[in-house]
Amino acid sequence: xxxxxxxxxxxxxxxxxxxLIKGWVRTKRxxxxxxxxxxxxxxxxxxxQAVIDHTPEIxxxxxxxxxxxxxxxxxSLVESPGKGQKWEVRGTSIELLGEADQETFxxxxxxxxxxxxxxxxxxxxxTNKYGAVFRLRSELAQAIHRFFAERDFxxxxxxxxxxxxxxxxxxxxxxxxxxxxxxxxxxxxFFGKPSQLTVSGQLSVEMFALSLGDVYTFGPTFRAExxxxxxxxAEFWMIEPEMAFADLNDDMDLGEEMIKYLVSHMLDxxxxxxxxxxxxxxxxxxxxxxTILADPFERVPYTEAINILKKTKKQFEYPVxxxxxxxxxxxxxxCEEKFKKxxxxxxxxxxxxxxxxxxxDDGKTVGAMDCLVPRIGEIIGxxxxxxxxxxxxxxxxxxxxxxxxxxxxxxxxxxxxxxHAGFGMGFERMLMLITGxxxxxxxxxxPRTPKSLEF
Amino acid sequence: xxxxxxxxxxxxxxxxxxxLIKGWVRTKRxxxxxxxxxxxxxxxxxxxQAVIDHTPEIxxxxxxxxxxxxxxxxxSLVESPGKGQKWEVRGTSIELLGEADQETFxxxxxxxxxxxxxxxxxxxxxTNKYGAVFRLRSELAQAIHRFFAERDFxxxxxxxxxxxxxxxxxxxxxxxxxxxxxxxxxxxxFFGKPSQLTVSGQLSVEMFALSLGDVYTFGPTFRAExxxxxxxxAEFWMIEPEMAFADLNDDMDLGEEMIKYLVSHMLDxxxxxxxxxxxxxxxxxxxxxxTILADPFERVPYTEAINILKKTKKQFEYPVxxxxxxxxxxxxxxCEEKFKKxxxxxxxxxxxxxxxxxxxDDGKTVGAMDCLVPRIGEIIGxxxxxxxxxxxxxxxxxxxxxxxxxxxxxxxxxxxxxxHAGFGMGFERMLMLITGxxxxxxxxxxPRTPKSLEF
Numbered sequence: 001x002x003x004x005x006x007x008x009x010x011x012x013x014x015x016x017x018x019x020l021i022k023g024w025v026r027t028k029r030x031x032x033x034x035x036x037x038x039x040x041x042x043x044x045x046x047x048x049q050a051v052i053d054h055t056p057e058i059x060x061x062x063x064x065x066x067x068x069x070x071x072x073x074x075x076s077l078v079e080s081p082g083k084g085q086k087w088e089v090r091g092t093s094i095e096l097l098g099e100a101d102q103e104t105f106x107x108x109x110x111x112x113x114x115x116x117x118x119x120x121x122x123x124x125x126x127t128n129k130y131g132a133v134f135r136l137r138s139e140l141a142q143a144i145h146r147f148f149a150e151r152d153f154x155x156x157x158x159x160x161x162x163x164x165x166x167x168x169x170x171x172x173x174x175x176x177x178x179x180x181x182x183x184x185x186x187x188x189x190f191f192g193k194p195s196q197l198t199v200s201g202q203l204s205v206e207m208f209a210l211s212l213g214d215v216y217t218f219g220p221t222f223r224a225e226x227x228x229x230x231x232x233x234a235e236f237w238m239i240e241p242e243m244a245f246a247d248l249n250d251d252m253d254l255g256e257e258m259i260k261y262l263v264s265h266m267l268d269x270x271x272x273x274x275x276x277x278x279x280x281x282x283x284x285x286x287x288x289x290x291t292i293l294a295d296p297f298e299r300v301p302y303t304e305a306i307n308i309l310k311k312t313k314k315q316f317e318y319p320v321x322x323x324x325x326x327x328x329x330x331x332x333x334x335c336e337e338k339f340k341k342x343x344x345x346x347x348x349x350x351x352x353x354x355x356x357x358x359x360x361d362d363g364k365t366v367g368a369m370d371c372l373v374p375r376i377g378e379i380i381g382x383x384x385x386x387x388x389x390x391x392x393x394x395x396x397x398x399x400x401x402x403x404x405x406x407x408x409x410x411x412x413x414x415x416x417x418x419x420h421a422g423f424g425m426g427f428e429r430m431l432m433l434i435t436g437x438x439x440x441x442x443x444x445x446x447p448r449t450p451k452s453l454e455f
Numbered sequence: 456x457x458x459x460x461x462x463x464x465x466x467x468x469x470x471x472x473x474x475l476i477k478g479w480v481r482t483k484r485x486x487x488x489x490x491x492x493x494x495x496x497x498x499x500x501x502x503x504q505a506v507i508d509h510t511p512e513i514x515x516x517x518x519x520x521x522x523x524x525x526x527x528x529x530x531s532l533v534e535s536p537g538k539g540q541k542w543e544v545r546g547t548s549i550e551l552l553g554e555a556d557q558e559t560f561x562x563x564x565x566x567x568x569x570x571x572x573x574x575x576x577x578x579x580x581x582t583n584k585y586g587a588v589f590r591l592r593s594e595l596a597q598a599i600h601r602f603f604a605e606r607d608f609x610x611x612x613x614x615x616x617x618x619x620x621x622x623x624x625x626x627x628x629x630x631x632x633x634x635x636x637x638x639x640x641x642x643x644x645f646f647g648k649p650s651q652l653t654v655s656g657q658l659s660v661e662m663f664a665l666s667l668g669d670v671y672t673f674g675p676t677f678r679a680e681x682x683x684x685x686x687x688x689a690e691f692w693m694i695e696p697e698m699a700f701a702d703l704n705d706d707m708d709l710g711e712e713m714i715k716y717l718v719s720h721m722l723d724x725x726x727x728x729x730x731x732x733x734x735x736x737x738x739x740x741x742x743x744x745x746t747i748l749a750d751p752f753e754r755v756p757y758t759e760a761i762n763i764l765k766k767t768k769k770q771f772e773y774p775v776x777x778x779x780x781x782x783x784x785x786x787x788x789x790c791e792e793k794f795k796k797x798x799x800x801x802x803x804x805x806x807x808x809x810x811x812x813x814x815x816d817d818g819k820t821v822g823a824m825d826c827l828v829p830r831i832g833e834i835i836g837x838x839x840x841x842x843x844x845x846x847x848x849x850x851x852x853x854x855x856x857x858x859x860x861x862x863x864x865x866x867x868x869x870x871x872x873x874x875h876a877g878f879g880m881g882f883e884r885m886l887m888l889i890t891g892x893x894x895x896x897x898x899x900x901x902p903r904t905p906k907s908l909e910f
Contacts, residue, residue: 003700005607005668007607022699022700022873023668024666024871025871041668041699042609042666042667042668042699043607043667043668068870068871069871070665070871070872070873072700097700097871097872097873097874098842098868098870098871098872098873099871100869100870100871101869101870104869105870107870120863120866122662122863122864122866122867123662123666123866123867123870125662125663125666125667126666126871131666131667134609134611134663134667135609135667137610137611137612138609138610138611141600141610141612142600142604142610145596145597145600149597152460152462152498154497154589154590154593155592155593155596155597156589156592156593156900157592157596157675157692157899157900158900158901159690159900159901159903159910160615160652160675160677160690161628161652161677161689161690161903161908162908163908163909163910171632173616173630173631173632173645174630174631174632174633174635175628175629175630175652176628176629176631176635177626177628177629177679178629178635180629180631180633180637180641180649181636181637181638182636183636186635190628190679190681190689190905190906191689191903191905191906191907191908192905192906192907192908193908194635195908197615197616197630204900204901204910207577207578207580207910208580208589208900210525211479211497211578211580211581211586212497212498212580212586212589212590213460213478213496213497213498219674219675220612220615220674220675222615222616224632224645226645234616234645234646235614235615235616237612244477244496244497245458245477245527245552387553408575408577408909408910409577411575411577411578412577412578413553414555414556414559415523415553415555415556415560415562415578416479416480416523416524416525416552416553416554416555416581417525417552417553418477418525418552418553419552444612445611445612445613445614445659445663446613446614446659448614448616448646450645450646450647451645451646451647452646452647453616453617453618453646453647453648453650454618454863455614455618455659455662455863
């Protein structure tokens with residue numbers, strides 16, 4: 001018989017004479033003449049309860065079944081007399097697929113700390129919380145692809161290994177096939193020149209916006225930054241849409257539409273898993289998500305945001321002045337206290353932004369935008385790109401960049417340039433927003449951080 | 456006015472009084488009193504024709520408009536009197552967004568070699584062929600996510616940087632933040648130990664199969680192999696499903712269902728782009744794709760496949776004997792000449808397969824399978840995994856693997872082990888199958904190969 005996933009058994013329309021379920025035992029409780037087994041197969045948060053009458057053969061198997069064991073139970077699906085569940089399995093046979101030594105199995109039924117669970121990242125998806133995290137992670141990734149597909153954006157795989165150490169978004173990892181300590185030059189290396197792991201697919205994906213129109217990347221990105229914070233990891237996933245014939249307003253519109261789409265999609269499709277987080281992880285999760293959906297995001301020019309921050313009585317650790325980059329405390333003040341909803345800050349000083357952002361007419365600011373959301377701070381950073389060759393070259397001179405390194409990038413301005421804009425969204429930050437999880441390590445299958453590369 | 460993508464203009468139901476289109480000029484032809492402009496915006500293969508009556512202002516703009524320029528044309532959408540197109544734009548204004556110097560623009564209207572276009576990979580998506588390649592690439596990736604979503608598989612992002620140099624699937628790139636030539640030990644490196652780019656997410660994703668049930672990865676994968684062939688690149692994308700409570704037959708069923716789903720989805724949704732390849736790239740493309748859909752795939756045990764290869768009169772470069780790995784010539788003979796359809800070969804000698812494949816009762820073969828398709832050869836390689844701890848440990852001893860390196864992998868067999876199976880499919884190989892493109896470099900945005908890391 002084909003196994004039925006527990007998700008479908010729990011949502012059955014009718015009782016079933018024959019059913020086969022398989023999964024991992026969460027608890028087993030023995031009673032006189034029968035046993036209760038709570039089984040989970042990862043298809044959903046809720047366990048199914050199986051009630052199994054004792055026979056000599058069954059008792060022999062049940063004796064070896066403890067928390068964490070994997071079993072197959074055959075029987076019928078019947079209405080449950082118990083509270084809180086519609087269906088249960090009346091088991092007529094149980095097969096032990098894999099034992100779990102009760103002395104050493106680390107996931108006995110009790111509450112475990114996130115720190116401890118990180119040390120057994122290979123087992124933590126068998127807990128309620130992390131099972132839910134990774135189901136939500138999967139659905140969020142699916143929703144992102146759907147969002148773009150519905151809008152005729154093409155998905156582009158920009159390269160992970162890059163020869164341009166000039167992407168400018170952060171410290172980079174080197175990639176090599178030379179032996180450690182080898183004195184051979186980069187010419188003898190695999191690619192014949194220095195190579196790194198990408199920090200952003202933007203420059204590459206711009207080439208595709210300027211040929212296919214609306215495009216996006218969704219892939220892993222790397223930062224070799226030696227910072228141990230709950231917001232940083234060395235390897236994470238990023239979404240970078242890029243639109244031809246679009247300006248900064250179109251860019252902000254797309255970001256807002258995307259965040260609302262994702263929040264709304266997740267609430268509609270994953271309510272059971274999200275409720276776990278609303279109940280146990282972050283009591284303010286639902287109000288936060290509802291705020292995001294409720295109103296248009298605030299849009300404030302950087303200069304005005306600075307004035308707001310200067311005028312407030314609130315004390316900040318970092319003093320506020322025009323020309324500075326906003327710190328997390330400023331970002332959170334703007335969206336959590338001042339506007340009480342997501343906020344776009346736009347038109348930043350050119351001095352704190354990369355060369356490719358479009359110069360505004362004031363000559364001082366560029367068409368950049370950050371989207372700030374409650375609890376997370378910056379979730380999106382983007383800009384209209386400088387499409388005017390002369391302005392772009394002047395900016396590169398100002399920032400002392402080697403134009404030869406960018407010959408192909410400049411070609412896109414040389415031949416049929418067009419206004420275009422895009423942004424980057426940290427996938428894990430979006431998932432943290434949706435779950436209320438506060439440490440990025442806890443929304444990644446196997447997080448990579450300084451001095452930590454287990455699994 | 457909002458721009459209309461050319462794909463929607465060409466498929467309009469009715470004429471439109473007002474329309475705004477933007478894109479890149481493919482050709483311009485001047486006539487007495489008016490000009491024809493063929494415009495493409497990447498949204499589809501077909502250009503739209505704009506007919507623009509001359510006025511002094513318009514002529515001034517048109518003089519600067521050549522192949523490759525980007526323009527915005529406003530006017531009305533009217534029925535085309537010309538053949539081969541239903542609609543055309545009657546342009547009343549044209550704006551030049553970006554010139555393209557006709558002396559140097561490399562994509563003048565003529566046929567270019569694939570080799571030449573590889574040297575301008577940043578511009579090649581502006582050609583018919585490569586625009587189609589990357590639209591198909593995008594749709595194929597979308598279809599893969601949909602295939603798994605419809606079957607309740609969870610999408611898992613397994614790590615790219617890995618500490619296990621023992622994944623065993625090929626030569627690996629090292630990842631480091633130490634300076635080139637540095638004599639510092641791995642302990643001083645970013646992760647405090649040697650780190651590499653992944654060659655397969657399988658071992659990691661097995662942990663998720665054994666907690667969430669049905670899962671898959673879809674991400675970049677790396678091989679530091681110094682081979683310059685039309686089938687190999689250093690960085691490519693791979694799909695790796697993994698199913699709990701599944702055996703080798705379930706695995707072959709899933710692979711067959713997936714290949715058929717993808718071929719059928721692409722034929723249904725991308726006929727215009729696929730026809731380009733059927734017409735210009737591979738005349739046998741349509742029959743090949745139809746064969747894939749027509750019948751169940753052949754399933755042949757390895758031992759029987761060897762006997763077939765020994766009995767045929769065909770001469771092979773590599774002599775055939777039991778215990779050898781099949782070469783491309785053997786694979787292609789089996790599916791192109793012997794069975795004339797996709798073929799699974801399964802139950803391979805254990806000596807040519809990795810430690811994690813499930814030992815068969817004969818003690819000589821393991822539950823491995825390869826799916827061979829016409830023109831490509833192997834497109835899927837998979838196995839049932841060894842879930843029995845004692846057998847797995849014995850195999851690791853035989854192959855002299857350090858068990859300490861695999862402590863977490865072994866935990867999954869120690870606690871609630873269960874039968875499971877999965878496979879890997881090369882994304883680019885699937886795209887080559889669907890397009891008939893014969894060089895893997897020509898289905899990747901910016902291919903990475905030995906001594907080649909431009910863009």
